[in-house]
Amino acid sequence: MIFTEEHEMIRQTVAKFVDRELNPHIDQWEEEGSFPAHEVFKKAGDLGLLGLTKPERWGGGELDYSYGVVMAEELGRCRAGGPGMAIGVQTDMCTPALARFGSDPLRDEFLAPSIAGDVVGCIGVSETGAGSDVSSVETFARKDGDDYVIRGGKMWITNGTQADWMCALVNTSDEGGPHRNKTLVIIPMKEKGVVIERKLDTLGMRSSDTAQIFFEDVRVPQRHRIGEEGEGFRLQMLQFQEERLWSAAVQLKRLEDGIQETIDYTRQRKAFGRSILDNQVVHFRLAEMQTEIEALRALVYRATELYIGGKDVTRLASMAKLKAGRLAREVADGCLQYFGGMGFMWETPISRLYRDVRLCSIGGGADEVMLSIICKLEGTLPRGG
Numbered sequence: 001m002i003f004t005e006e007h008e009m010i011r012q013t014v015a016k017f018v019d020r021e022l023n024p025h026i027d028q029w030e031e032e033g034s035f036p037a038h039e040v041f042k043k044a045g046d047l048g049l050l051g052l053t054k055p056e057r058w059g060g061g062e063l064d065y066s067y068g069v070v071m072a073e074e075l076g077r078c079r080a081g082g083p084g085m086a087i088g089v090q091t092d093m094c095t096p097a098l099a100r101f102g103s104d105p106l107r108d109e110f111l112a113p114s115i116a117g118d119v120v121g122c123i124g125v126s127e128t129g130a131g132s133d134v135s136s137v138e139t140f141a142r143k144d145g146d147d148y149v150i151r152g153g154k155m156w157i158t159n160g161t162q163a164d165w166m167c168a169l170v171n172t173s174d175e176g177g178p179h180r181n182k183t184l185v186i187i188p189m190k191e192k193g194v195v196i197e198r199k200l201d202t203l204g205m206r207s208s209d210t211a212q213i214f215f216e217d218v219r220v221p222q223r224h225r226i227g228e229e230g231e232g233f234r235l236q237m238l239q240f241q242e243e244r245l246w247s248a249a250v251q252l253k254r255l256e257d258g259i260q261e262t263i264d265y266t267r268q269r270k271a272f273g274r275s276i277l278d279n280q281v282v283h284f285r286l287a288e289m290q291t292e293i294e295a296l297r298a299l300v301y302r303a304t305e306l307y308i309g310g311k312d313v314t315r316l317a318s319m320a321k322l323k324a325g326r327l328a329r330e331v332a333d334g335c336l337q338y339f340g341g342m343g344f345m346w347e348t349p350i351s352r353l354y355r356d357v358r359l360c361s362i363g364g365g366a367d368e369v370m371l372s373i374i375c376k377l378e379g380t381l382p383r384g385g
């Protein structure tokens with residue numbers, strides 16, 4: 001991928017945003033278990049960062065996805081994963097389908113203010129009984145006049161307690177089978193019947209808010225539908241391409257920073273009369289991990305190039321997300337090991353990295369789901385699999 005001066009400008013803008021608006025507050029937000037999404041999103045929106053790849057008509061930059069990848073990479077420099085993930089939900093998880101397939105009035109009402117940073121969005125796919133198997137979601141939107149009346153609930157929703165709207169995958173029919181009976185519908189979160197049941201206590205990503213939400217006969221106009229009725233599963237699978245590319249890209253700098261911190265720590269920490277880093281097994285291992293990160297970067301960039309060229313990159317995006325999750329665990333674990341006892345302390349950055357990156361192998365489709373997709377596209381699934 002060739003980067004231009006424009007890419008560099010965006011890289012620097014995001015880096016400054018992270019250094020000025022996120023990192024100084026990170027320890028406090030991690031402690032409090034949440035961050036002020038509206039305040040932070042407004043600042044990001046004012047810098048034009050929430051709609052880099054979205055149409056100009058709704059306030060976006062109408063840039064190609066390479067700019068989105070640059071932004072994700074720089075968000076990785078945040079000293080905790082939570083705020084970056086919350087921003088990624090807004091830019092790459094709950095808005096791609098709306099931007100591509102939403103009606104103009106729907107984009108006026110929800111996309112434009114999301115890009116401006118005036119509202120916070122969230123993506124509602126997972127349910128208590130349906131995470132990996134997206135086709136088995138049970139939330140149902142029944143038609144009543146011009147409205148949908150929605151009943152059910154969503155689980156593990158990032159931005160859930162603060163969001164103003166949700167892009168929700170719901171069933172709109174009992175017919176057509178699980179891949180043809182679903183629709184993406186925008187649910188305003190202040191609507192009567194939306195119940196934020198609880199904020200969930202997570203192992204990592206402490207400063208992002210993760211919630212369980214119920215819908216008790218929530219009435220929304222049918223014009224809140226994104227695309228055609230019954231197209232929801234397909235549109236969500238398309239939307240997942242950006243989510244998965246983003247999830248891989250955001251790991252790159254985060255892991256590189258983790259390795260750099262490990263180099264700095266092990267260089268000054270002495271054992272047996274020399275620095276820990278001077279042991280060949282240690283600096284070789286770190287070099288090996290740096291090489292793996294560059295390989296992941298190459299995969300992310302290749303997928304991005306093809307995506308910009310209009311190709312379906314489900315296979316490569318799934319591979320990138322799989323590799324990112326596995327590598328992130330390996331790097332975080334390897335680095336923590338070289339911190340010794342200090343690595344096991346809750347407050348050290350390396351233990352935060354270890355806890356935060358664990359999500360990458362689970363959220364947005366677990367590793368095994370990525371493997372199933374890859375096998376399906378490679379034609380190696382057993383019959384009926």
Ligand SMILES: Cc1cc2nc3c(=O)[nH]c(=O)nc-3n(C[C@H](O)[C@H](O)[C@H](O)COP(=O)(O)OP(=O)(O)OC[C@H]3O[C@@H](n4cnc5c(N)ncnc54)[C@H](O)[C@@H]3O)c2cc1C
Nearest residue numbers: 123124125126130131132156157158362363364365366368
């Ligand atoms: C912090 C956090 C934030 C999240 N944010 C969101 C969000 O904003 N919106 C949203 O919709 N969801 C969100 N999720 C949910 C996330 O996408 C799901 O947790 C994920 O898809 C896995 O679903 P599950 O937890 O139900 O796991 P399950 O489906 O119960 O699977 C459990 C495990 O079984 C294994 N497994 C599953 N299927 C197979 C298979 N076919 N073969 C072999 N092994 C298999 C995998 O290892 C998997 O991890 C979030 C989750 C977390 C933890």
